[in-house]
Amino acid sequence: MLPAALEEARRGGARVLVLSPHLDDAVLSCAGLLSGLTDTTISVLTLFTDCSPGPHTRAARSFLRQCAHPDAATLFAARRAEDLDVVARLDARAEHAGHTDALFRRRAVPEAVGRVLPELAHRYPTYRFDIARGRVSRGDRALRRALADDLASRAPDVDLLLAPLGVGRHVDHLITRDLGPTWPGRVVYYSDFPYSLTHAPDAAFVRREGLRPHQLDERPGVKESLVRGYRTQVDALFPGGDVPRAPETYWSA
Numbered sequence: 001m002l003p004a005a006l007e008e009a010r011r012g013g014a015r016v017l018v019l020s021p022h023l024d025d026a027v028l029s030c031a032g033l034l035s036g037l038t039d040t041t042i043s044v045l046t047l048f049t050d051c052s053p054g055p056h057t058r059a060a061r062s063f064l065r066q067c068a069h070p071d072a073a074t075l076f077a078a079r080r081a082e083d084l085d086v087v088a089r090l091d092a093r094a095e096h097a098g099h100t101d102a103l104f105r106r107r108a109v110p111e112a113v114g115r116v117l118p119e120l121a122h123r124y125p126t127y128r129f130d131i132a133r134g135r136v137s138r139g140d141r142a143l144r145r146a147l148a149d150d151l152a153s154r155a156p157d158v159d160l161l162l163a164p165l166g167v168g169r170h171v172d173h174l175i176t177r178d179l180g181p182t183w184p185g186r187v188v189y190y191s192d193f194p195y196s197l198t199h200a201p202d203a204a205f206v207r208r209e210g211l212r213p214h215q216l217d218e219r220p221g222v223k224e225s226l227v228r229g230y231r232t233q234v235d236a237l238f239p240g241g242d243v244p245r246a247p248e249t250y251w252s253a
């Protein structure tokens, strides 16, 4: 059984805001649910939709290679266009908040330093030891405040907020998740796919928020076709070529 807030949304008439850390996460994790909502106003608000000019870190260069896109600015422009197309196919509205992806987030150092060693000029110098460790940098505190303020201003127009649970502990996913507890209205969390195939949810957060899981196994074919609309990402996300079929998991108090 689904949480009451989702069942209500499925009966129609609700205004649903879906927070997506990156340009693909909401669809990867929630396409089955969202494609089944009719007579519902859905907005997909993606937070980290931009990059910064080089020189890039090794981690960022490796990501650009995986996406077969040598230039970050054109890659992100292509990703935003893909997202507008895919989200429109869900009869939803895509919004791009324009914040910089963790791989490209810079910190203030003299320019010459960043030219010699780009890692020193970035808030998260590596993927493995920084971004994927789930330790949000103190340097991101102002960003977190700005995100919370922006979100609070939307509360009067939203009946239900969907936020990622942050499975996999990518810092951008955790920053997005942490907006959930600041939300004055109803919030349901979603397990971050495909990270949910290999990582466990954060037990401390689940306990603190009193969350229980609910599975939804619907429209896997629709999800695959939508996910394939993220052409720059799909090969890097699913190197074997298959988009694995798995139920979606939603968490509510």
Ligand SMILES: [Zn+2]
Residues within 6 Å of the ligand: 021, 022, 025, 170, 173
């Ligand atoms: Zn993501």
